[in-house]
Amino acid sequence: MGNQITFTVDGKIINAAEGEMLLWTALDNDIYIPHLCGERNEKERPASCRLCFVEVDGRPAPMPACTLPVSEGLVVKTRSERVDALVAAGFELLMSNHRLDCKNCPANGNCELQRIAKARKLRLKPKNLPVLDKGLPVDDSAPGILYDPNKCVLCGRCIRACRHSGNGVLGFTRRGFERIVATFGDLPLGDSGCQGCGDCAEACPIGALAKKA
Ligand code: SF4
Ligand code: SF4
Incomplete structure (x- = not known):
């Protein structure tokens, strides 16, 4: 130290x-x-x-x-004015690529996006940008884990957690708006070698990866 x-x-x-x-x-x-x-x-x-x-x-x-x-x-x-403007713009951009459905989300009430919005008095729903929904299926193929790629904000925490768990089945794939977290070969989690340890869901700061109720 x-x-x-x-x-x-x-x-x-x-x-x-x-x-x-x-x-x-x-x-x-x-x-x-x-x-x-x-x-x-x-x-x-x-x-x-x-x-x-x-x-x-x-x-x-x-x-x-x-x-x-x-x-x-x-x-x-x-x-400061500059910091607030940067954070507001960054947050709006993230939320323009996020399927917002708090009422039905496993993270509702314990979500870093909600925390940021509250702390900085920002709207979860973008004001100036259109919301683009990826329209991807929710993956519930793994035991105990639910993955909604339409909610993912690409923070990468699940990828690091999966690597540390010794499984390492998750990674980023595709570019630009299409970029998502997926398994290698884009297989459903359940067919990917995922052991269902749940470390990814623990690491996810929002409701994109969650433990099944
Ligand atoms: S991840 Fe957070 S902001 Fe998004 S729908 Fe779930 S609770 Fe709402
Ligand atoms: S931890 Fe959650 S929000 Fe972050 S990259 Fe993984 S699924 Fe997406």
Whole structure:
């Protein structure tokens, strides 16, 4: 563990180990920063969801908190006009490619998208962009797991969890709007070698991969 250092986030003085990523130190201190793809104990930091932006004194542009190591005297603001605009635009883009059906969703009430929308006063339903539905079938072929690719926001957490479980049957496939998480060869989960451990569903921060009720 690095030396203990002191810095501020939104005026709150925080002590943490030097070099820890800002996102986790802020969350540990009850300062919420929107995030989807980052995971605390993962070496891999994809910084792909583009939601955890913060302003740092002395830096010309907002930076992702998941890849920002904390250091002595750092002065951070989690909100500014620029940050709010970036987060709102990123969130709207994600939601324009998400099948929104909270009432019937296994994650309803425990969903990171709902949390972000509430924290930043954003609408779950996009205001400016049309919603594009992939129209893909829901995969309920694996024991205990339900996968709705139409809800997936491509954070990649299930892929890492599946790899760590020793199965490694999940990966990204296709490009652009078509991009999805799928098994190799695009087989239904139940035919893919999936062991039904459920680690992917545990890792999914929303309702795209869930344990069957
Ligand atoms: S994943 Fe979250 S936002 Fe999407 S339908 Fe489910 S509960 Fe609603
Ligand atoms: S299924 Fe869930 S965990 Fe996997 S990439 Fe999509 S949103 Fe992320």
